[in-house]
Amino acid sequence: MRTGGSPLGLHRVLEPPGVLPQAAWRLDADSELYDNEVRVRVERLNLDAASFRQLREEYRDDGDAIRECVRDLIERRGKMHNPTTGSGGMLVGTIDEVGAASPLGLAVGDRVASLVSLTLTPLRITDRLERWDGHSEQVPCEGSAVLFARSIAAILPEDLPMPLAMAVFDVCGAPALTARVVGRYAEAAPEPSVAVLGGAGKSGSLSLAAARRAGAGRVVAVVPDDDEARSLRAASLADEVVVADARDPLAVAAAIDEPVDVTVVCVDVAGCEGGAILATRAGGTVIFFSMATSFAAAALGAEGLGAEVTMLIGTGYTPGHAAGALELLREVPGVRRLFEARLDAEERTLRGR
Amino acid sequence: MRTGGSPLGLHRVLEPPGVLPQAAWRLDADSELYDNEVRVRVERLNLDAASFRQLREEYRDDGDAIRECVRDLIERRGKMHNPTTGSGGMLVGTIDEVGAASPLGLAVGDRVASLVSLTLTPLRITDRLERWDGHSEQVPCEGSAVLFARSIAAILPEDLPMPLAMAVFDVCGAPALTARVVGRYAEAAPEPSVAVLGGAGKSGSLSLAAARRAGAGRVVAVVPDDDEARSLRAASLADEVVVADARDPLAVAAAIDEPVDVTVVCVDVAGCEGGAILATRAGGTVIFFSMATSFAAAALGAEGLGAEVTMLIGTGYTPGHAAGALELLREVPGVRRLFEARLDAEERTLRGR
Numbered sequence: 001m002r003t004g005g006s007p008l009g010l011h012r013v014l015e016p017p018g019v020l021p022q023a024a025w026r027l028d029a030d031s032e033l034y035d036n037e038v039r040v041r042v043e044r045l046n047l048d049a050a051s052f053r054q055l056r057e058e059y060r061d062d063g064d065a066i067r068e069c070v071r072d073l074i075e076r077r078g079k080m081h082n083p084t085t086g087s088g089g090m091l092v093g094t095i096d097e098v099g100a101a102s103p104l105g106l107a108v109g110d111r112v113a114s115l116v117s118l119t120l121t122p123l124r125i126t127d128r129l130e131r132w133d134g135h136s137e138q139v140p141c142e143g144s145a146v147l148f149a150r151s152i153a154a155i156l157p158e159d160l161p162m163p164l165a166m167a168v169f170d171v172c173g174a175p176a177l178t179a180r181v182v183g184r185y186a187e188a189a190p191e192p193s194v195a196v197l198g199g200a201g202k203s204g205s206l207s208l209a210a211a212r213r214a215g216a217g218r219v220v221a222v223v224p225d226d227d228e229a230r231s232l233r234a235a236s237l238a239d240e241v242v243v244a245d246a247r248d249p250l251a252v253a254a255a256i257d258e259p260v261d262v263t264v265v266c267v268d269v270a271g272c273e274g275g276a277i278l279a280t281r282a283g284g285t286v287i288f289f290s291m292a293t294s295f296a297a298a299a300l301g302a303e304g305l306g307a308e309v310t311m312l313i314g315t316g317y318t319p320g321h322a323a324g325a326l327e328l329l330r331e332v333p334g335v336r337r338l339f340e341a342r343l344d345a346e347e348r349t350l351r352g353r
Numbered sequence: 354m355r356t357g358g359s360p361l362g363l364h365r366v367l368e369p370p371g372v373l374p375q376a377a378w379r380l381d382a383d384s385e386l387y388d389n390e391v392r393v394r395v396e397r398l399n400l401d402a403a404s405f406r407q408l409r410e411e412y413r414d415d416g417d418a419i420r421e422c423v424r425d426l427i428e429r430r431g432k433m434h435n436p437t438t439g440s441g442g443m444l445v446g447t448i449d450e451v452g453a454a455s456p457l458g459l460a461v462g463d464r465v466a467s468l469v470s471l472t473l474t475p476l477r478i479t480d481r482l483e484r485w486d487g488h489s490e491q492v493p494c495e496g497s498a499v500l501f502a503r504s505i506a507a508i509l510p511e512d513l514p515m516p517l518a519m520a521v522f523d524v525c526g527a528p529a530l531t532a533r534v535v536g537r538y539a540e541a542a543p544e545p546s547v548a549v550l551g552g553a554g555k556s557g558s559l560s561l562a563a564a565r566r567a568g569a570g571r572v573v574a575v576v577p578d579d580d581e582a583r584s585l586r587a588a589s590l591a592d593e594v595v596v597a598d599a600r601d602p603l604a605v606a607a608a609i610d611e612p613v614d615v616t617v618v619c620v621d622v623a624g625c626e627g628g629a630i631l632a633t634r635a636g637g638t639v640i641f642f643s644m645a646t647s648f649a650a651a652a653l654g655a656e657g658l659g660a661e662v663t664m665l666i667g668t669g670y671t672p673g674h675a676a677g678a679l680e681l682l683r684e685v686p687g688v689r690r691l692f693e694a695r696l697d698a699e700e701r702t703l704r705g706r
Binding site: 008010017018020022023114116118119120150151152173212249250272288291293294295296298299300302303304305306307308309311312313314315317318319 | 361363371372375468469470472473503504505525575602603625641644646647648649651652653654656657659660661662663664665666667668669670671672
């Protein structure tokens, strides 16, 4: 087996040379491994929602054209990396071979989901994607992918349906970081208060449950409408469920009333920075998980409000994050009910279109 | 004196109602105070660089037209808030009257700079800006401004030239937050290592000095070229000064060599997220001060690199930040030399145009 592979996968970069795999135009997807790599026999790709939407628009929902485009992209780039959106997705498969020096702790036969983006994962497709009609983000396929020493993969649990596990993996960074931050406040003073903007969503409900487990006292959830408020109240994840537009700082502050120690932003719309800052007490922390967060709006917002708050960029990665999130789903019935209801709704929308 | 003023200045918002002062189109700039406010007799405005550049372009460097536009804007909006750039600037003046309930700790006669943006500061101009030729960001003027209970102002030091003090105030959030984070690492294990990207700049040099004072061991500065490396080496603020393009993650990682506990990003160009993340050890912290930081690039970058790092949005505000930064400037000769050299260069550029 070849040796000397870089933990970041630099040895797989073909062009341009000297960049990270995500920045590369083309990767070497050769299925022969370096000794710190792992090979996955791929069963399905899960295209990033933004990427799939762009493909549907470009090809006007012509499934055959979409399929050809994806096939061609993967062949030319050695990875599934939509050049227009810059996004990829994730994959599911079974471990095929494990290099002796791989630190990932995976074994041949493990069924895994890759938690690093397809935009940096060497991928070779060996069928013609003929089992995919081009009308869903879920792409059944045959082929091989390579995980580097610094890649992240999670073993798929046997007790949960795959779509449910994937939905959890998709947001598992949020409860992990929430637990870490709330736990730190709880050490300093018992029962810190926590607010979650977008508490009824996937990352939101997991964050509420994680906050509670980490020792939170008062837990408030902010949701946009009465429907979400009803289902979140039924899930019993928060002491208070309040309805407010997260983009309206004064409405959020009024709804939260007493500012909290930790505010977690899980709302995927722009303009929630001010409300999150106002909801947080001096010396508190805001964790932003929404990709719609604006760095400048957060930085200047805190300054403009004279707010002494710590602001964290929520990352997808904390060691043990996937297992921890699955545990919350299994053990907190309210979280599981919200996830299942959301997956059902998505399924219905998908069928309806 | 009127009572019931909101700490955030909501009572000064005229239109649209129910928004924060920064989001408002028009503020009430009446010089009669509420009891939690402070009035400043304004001597000069310091227009935001982006705003002034836009005005110069729009009016093709016609100073009279620029002056009329600024006058008109302030009169119509009750604040200096450029509607095109969304930015304002800061002001310098003398405290005129202090409401009995103001918590800012200011006294009549104090000469201050406002550290909150002009975009949220009620402002009334009583001269016709006739002492301003429209060709500089510095606008001498007469008028009054209002500071709210949550506004931030710093007393101008008597021992330093005003442009030098203003340059320090402009970036004083960076050394304050750097000191706090480095201090926390130093408590856990002595002499944490620190890297500053853009170490020769204003926020960079202050951050280097702050890191050292907070107990840093190895301190590395990354600069873009040999000129900056030479002047930074002469200032003796870092153990190592290395030249690398901060936008090239692998070049930064190679230049830093051993990953550090805390990385501070002070480079005002886009695309420095990957390098900062790679420069930082697992369990370390990245503080982003550059307004060119992309939230998504940081969040996805950390995930793609399997990096377990805490990422902070650098804010302009930490209590005591202005005084702390002035202290560093006074006591660390290298910092002062770099600031003075930079101001000289800016002055020459200004004269040359």
